[in-house]
Amino acid sequence: MGSIKDTEIIIEALLFASGDPVPLEKIAEIIGHDKKTTKVIMANLQYKYQNTPRGILLREINNAYQLCTKPELDEYVQQLGTIRRKQGLTPQAYETLAIVAYNQPVTRAYIEQIRGVNSDGVLMKLVERNLVEEVGRDDTPGKPKLYATTEEFLRVFGFSSLKELPPLAMNEIPEVYENVPMD
């Protein structure tokens, strides 16, 4: 085995495969150099790991060497262990969210008019989940609250803006939409 480069490649493979610290003697034996030379090679390599954009570094512990992830990347590594619980929306929530999304801003009365049922609870759940928020009050008698979708809504649906809402097939039910009173 010739060049230092080749030697470094071998050392990386050794340390990676081992996972545990590998004693200097073992490395020296495998790469076919004496301990002194190997120590220099290792110091060099350590410097390289430190000074190139790498996610891992080379640690020396008691004359043995080990690769490990850079401690400052811990927050990312920890996320490997996060288990995201996926949860869906109830049909009621979906329906209400759809009415808000496609007609925003809307009042609760409007939602209830379309859905034909009381929608207070489901609307509050959507607000709690930060998918819908109050955005002001309507200028009609009673000054009802107006609701619109949030940025979180865009995020979970993967939209970059509300323009990305899938178009409704208006030709399918054109007259209805017009008949829906705007409040």
Added chain:
Amino acid sequence: MGSIKDTEIIIEALLFASGDPVPLEKIAEIIGHDKKTTKVIMANLQYKYQNTPRGILLREINNAYQLCTKPELDEYVQQLGTIRRKQGLTPQAYETLAIVAYNQPVTRAYIEQIRGVNSDGVLMKLVERNLVEEVGRDDTPGKPKLYATTEEFLRVFGFSSLKELPPLAMNEIPEVYENVPMD
């Protein structure tokens, strides 16, 4: 988290710490990019690993990524003395595996038709070694079990997905393929 370089550093740390394959979605989630972008980043990174003097390489297996030592460095890694080597397969096993790989999902009857010999034992060995698994039952009389290759198969043979299987020499006898009954 800004530049691509930073992202690559994080990915290296993730893959190193995980040891096991990390699914594309998980990486995307942690680095905060969509899957498509992440896939491009991974392809780039894969190229870099391949083309810089490194002892490890980045493998893709079924849309998940894993670091491993370069296979050509095996002789050195073996010298660590901590690596267990798995037994190779018998010729029958390779043959049967090839039939499963190229025709999956397949029934045992189909395999036997091509091999011209009872293949129960060899198939069970492959299942034992987790290279082949049952994936359901065929919709033909008797509801025979269907077999397909596993992810372990991809790993052992260095494929990133089944699409990488080299094409069979089909053109030689195009009409035959159609003649083989599906079980």
Added chain:
Amino acid sequence: MKSALTDACTLKLENFEGPFDLLFYLIEKNQIDIYDIPILEITEQYLDYLSAMQELDLDIASEFLVMAATLLHIKSRMLLPKREPLVEEEMVDPREELIIKLLEYKKYKECSKMLADREKKWSGAHFKLPEVIPDIVAQEELEVSPETLRMCMMSALRKYRDKMDDVSKKMKRILNQEKVSLRSKVKEILGFLKNGVRLCFSKLYNHKEKSRLEVATGFLAALEVVRTGQASIHQHVDFGEIYLTPNEKNKNDKNPVSLIEDE
């Protein structure tokens, strides 16, 4: 037939996995063109192997015997005197089916070499043991789809439309009832007017005694009677009493309601 073959290859015998494997060995050993197998030779050699196996007391799997029978059958067909093919009948090479099967088998046999090579190479790639990373259950992530959102909107609108259709049906029913009652009110008024008396509207349709709907219908009926010229209407002060006075010429009209459409 005893031959050197018998001795030389006894060791290899049990390694043949099946009849195709053995046939392939023979084809390769004799450097035979697979598309033109000299069936006589091959059958002979194949049977030699089987008898060698028997001598060695090896279990001969039934598949080997089936192949032997197949080979002998092909051989006998090849030996039959060639006759002129009948019109429309194709001359089929008796070896064809066997060749097809052999070729199919060959594909995978070659493929297994590729697999063995790859396995050898990749068995040299070593993985690292996972580090211990504690599981953290993160907040619930919503799993939603834009398409479902769209579907929900469509179905909400559809439901709404159906409901509105329902409402307009109800309205129609009410209007129909109204029509009937308007008819009867007109009749009622004309009945009174026939006597040539001036009618006091509040006496006829007092909202204290009648439903609001009836009063309104009564008023419509009064207007209708005026419109058709059968009576004139007077109100002397705003919000005061309304009087209906019959017009002379229509006093005795028999069919005053004709102007209201029949259903």
